[in-house]
Amino acid sequence: MKSNLKQINSFLACKNMAIVGASRDPKKFGNQVLAQLVSKGFTVFPVHRQAEEINSIRCYRDIQALPVEVEALCLITPKQQTDDLIRMAINKGIRNIWVQQFSEGPETNNLVNQEDAQIVTGRCIFMYLNPTGLHKFHERMSKIFGVYAH
DSSP, X not given: OOOOHHHHHHHHTOOEEEEETOOSSTTSHHHHHHXXXXXXXXXXXXXXSSOSEETTEEOBSXXXXXXXXOXXXXXXXXXXXXXXXXXXXXXXXXXXXXXXXXXOOTTHHHHHXXXXXXXXXXXXXXXXXXXXXXXXXXXXXXXXXXXXXO
């Protein structure tokens, strides 16, 4: 199930955002999303089991360790982890969750319909952050072919 533009804009209105799947490697997607969110003015809280910091930003070992000011969570995770992470976030009180395109787990669609949370699915977060470069091309092509959220 793909989320609509109203859901996406609601998620992006949250300025304190955690990201599970942030990478220390600048070539990896999780690091690029982290850097893009920071460049767009978000306060980002990376979640990483091993790293103490990424891009000079303090990391948190897991969702439970996140500070209370976190309003939203972006998941860039393997499919088999996603559904449990959604439940952990909701149990922590985080109600705005972005499941990166292709990270949806087997129960994600059921969670979207059952949980008291705003869960964005089926979309690439880069496309909705005023992208540049390759992601700008991806955004334009999505608009041309009618798959961009509306």
